[in-house]
Amino acid sequence: MFKAVYNQASDMPISIIIFTIMLTCLGLISLFSISMHQFGDLAITTFTKQLLFLIPAIVGFLTILFIPKYIIHKYIYAAYSLMLILILIPFLFDTIAGTHRWINIGLPVGVQPSEFAKWIMVVALARYLSDHNLRIKRFTTILFPIFIALVPAIIILQQPDLGTAIILLTPILPMLYWVGARPFHLFILVAPVLSIATAFHTISFTVWAILMGSVLYLTQPRLFFGVMFYFGNIFLGLLSPFLWNSLRPYQQKRILTLFNPELDPLGAAYQTIQSKVAIGSGGFFGKGLGLGTQTHLKFLPVQESDFIVSVIGEEFGFITISIMLIIFSLFILKIVKLAFLAKERFPGLVLIGIGTIFMAHVFVNTAMSTGMIPVKGLPLPFISAGGSFLLSCFIMIGLIIKMSDESIE
């Protein structure tokens, strides 16, 4: 058995491992810098904690390598059901930091089951979509995957954790696309969301209406469907401002808070501004390790997780940020390439799903830190502090290695 693992390791896509090590090291250096000026016991800084978290992470990574692919395929629905139960467990207990995200397991650190929901959901989805009886060209076929993703997403939204909920939904479209769903069907899926989203802005709604008309004209659906679809969407868009206005202010606020947890303009603006100041003042070469004033004078909020990229930007400069972004892009391009090279559909889909999850994390985190999108608490893979997330990331690396391995079957 160990020989099998050794063979597997020697056949691993080595670049994935190298990228992982590089990003993890960058994360550790950043956390070391943050810890330099932390008060209290030296032994339990963010840095040392993260070092300790690496142990279960590597164990998790190796465990995945031991599990044969067919076992994963066979038991994934059971794992999915277990996962649904796990993400419900926190609701049984008191909130931790105001949310139901963590399960207290008697250790100083809690476990965040929603982190594992990401890849379990991806694998479950991959199994469903790789069924050889699947008739992907039919629209109704693509509704079930949405259901698979939506159930844990809705539960997680109640924790509340909008960031993770959004991440859970992102792999659906790429995976459907990869497996050959009609682009028009995907368009139908996205259309109502965009209709509502653009309805609050006249110009964008007009552009959207024209775009939707063009797509319908080009794809030539049946006339009845096309007309229904088009006007249904327009109607939905026109209706939504009225629906919105008919809500009571506290209901409106509740919805707004859902999409922007830091609705308090001072609070959200403060975080974004301080993060941008930190990144901007770093310049090309950065201020140097441990010399970031924004970081060490505590102007940066949640700097060890959500805003870790601001620390890197401030202390190590644009040069390091570019290298980091290039590594991330090569990493994700490599995953997609592995997906393309996979001989079977199941591993290919798992790779696409995991790639999407990494991609979504990197985009949301950096875009938020630079003020491109509203503040959503999402960590940066391998770099942000956090035990459950690091373990989850390493398990996904294990899955990538596993799924890209063609030699076992």
Add this chain to the structure above:
Amino acid sequence: MLKSKNLVPRSRLLAANSVIIFVFTILLFRFFHIQIYGYNKYKIRADINRIRAIPTAAPRGMILDRYGQILVDNYPTYILTGLPNEMGNENWSFSVISNCTAIDTAILIDNFDRYFRGRFIPSRIIKDLTFDQLSCIEEHKHELAGINYIQFSERSFPSDVNMSHVLGYVKEIDRSLMSNMGDTEEYDVGDLIGWQGLEKQYENRLRGEKGLSFLQVDAFGREVGKVKDINDIKPIPGQDVFTTIDLGLQKTLEKAMSRYIGIALVTDPVTGRILAFVSSPDFSPDIFTGNTTLREWRDIVNDPTKPLLNRITNGLYPPGSTFKMITAIALLEGLMIEQDEEFECAGIYQFGDRVFKCWKVSGHGKVNLDQAITQSCNIFFYQAVQRVSLNRFINLCQNFGFGSKTGIDLPNELAGLVPTRDYMNRRYTSRGWSRGHLLNIALGQGELLATPIQLAVYINKIATKGNTFIPHFLLSKVPESTNSINLNKETWVNIENYLFNAVNHKYGTGLAADPKINGLKVYGKTGTAQNPHGDDHAWFVGYAKDGNQMASTIILVENGGGGGKIAAPIARIAFKHLFNKNIEDRLAVK
């Protein structure tokens, strides 16, 4: 299980790659925009974030006498401060400090609250820590989290004159004062501000300019150290103020006046400079520094002799016979009297239904103007003043500076009162103004009220034949002329002769004012002003000349009795000190 083949057209790979590269390009551009394009903007923002400019106090200028002897200096004291955020158990800290300093905890807490400016700014607990107190607190340092001491400049008074009314005092700005000061950038809580006397008058010179020390602060406003790459701005010390005061003379007169309630004022008529300024009783200027207790303070405020009152600029007195020269000048200027014209003084004079008396009960007999001033005969003036028109008399008073502020460089001077016709008609509506009032005023009594500093201007004008300057303390000040007064030269000469006789003639009332120094001529007039509240006030106004050197003096002893007996000898002390031929004796501070 894995039967479905992964048949993916290359186009999908390309589409996926394009999306990935597109997204990362946008992110990279975004970082470029912030870090390279916006670098300067965000660098400044980060600096503003982290740097707090802390003002550093500028040492206040000294106040010196005309020869450079120090009247007011600074000395370093220690102040105990507490940083509210770091003080754990405040009550415990206060009780430890109270044990060390023997100051009641209630006072400590009261101070602490008074100077409280925020959780991260140290608030003052005690000032003027002694070395013993310091070492005791240092011993208990481990129990006193957030307690520190800093150096602070306090005003000190090395010369042992009081001069409290001249020097004034500084006040430390506390929170309630700060809120009354409105928008000010120069001052902050804990700063010193000149509150009275020269400290207030020359606040702008003495204050100097605060410096700035740049400290790094964190997001909670806590100081975390010095900023390395920015240099501090050094404070500009306040300028020293050289006064016109002659410390030796001041000391001599303070001593001479210490037994009396009253004033002694010496000025130089030629320049308007003030050489000595004693308002007695006074108080040690130290009471405004240190830890004056409420009780001591209450004693001073409630003292019936009113030590806080500056009698020279704010005491209102009837000038009595010292005012007679005004009548004399009015008569001479109007050519209403001959030099040898005599009036009979029988010791008593009836005017209408009122009876006026001379101080000499037996009467002076026949006296002319010269004798009337020399011997200070009242009856002469009661009769002679009737020739003068009221308006003319009042105008003359005003020309000599009565009824308006002199413009001395001290704050809050009073203007006194010259009763004009309007004023009298308003006050005595039924009867209004009458000649009887003029008789009173001519003798410096009645409604007329003057401050001693006004008398100084009056006598200086006589001494310089109208060419004197506003009295002042600032040595470097370009003297400002007083309002011009145009009299015949003969009038000036005559008046001067009368004043000379008053001090030198054998019947003169002011004989006691002459220190008998070779070459020194002393001129003067005594006064014994009736006072409705008690015994007469003793006055002496006069001046002494030795060649070009001149000094005038105003002496007042409240309820002292006869001016010739009580006030004139004090003037002699002043003249003796000033015109002593031995310069070293004069400079010596006894």
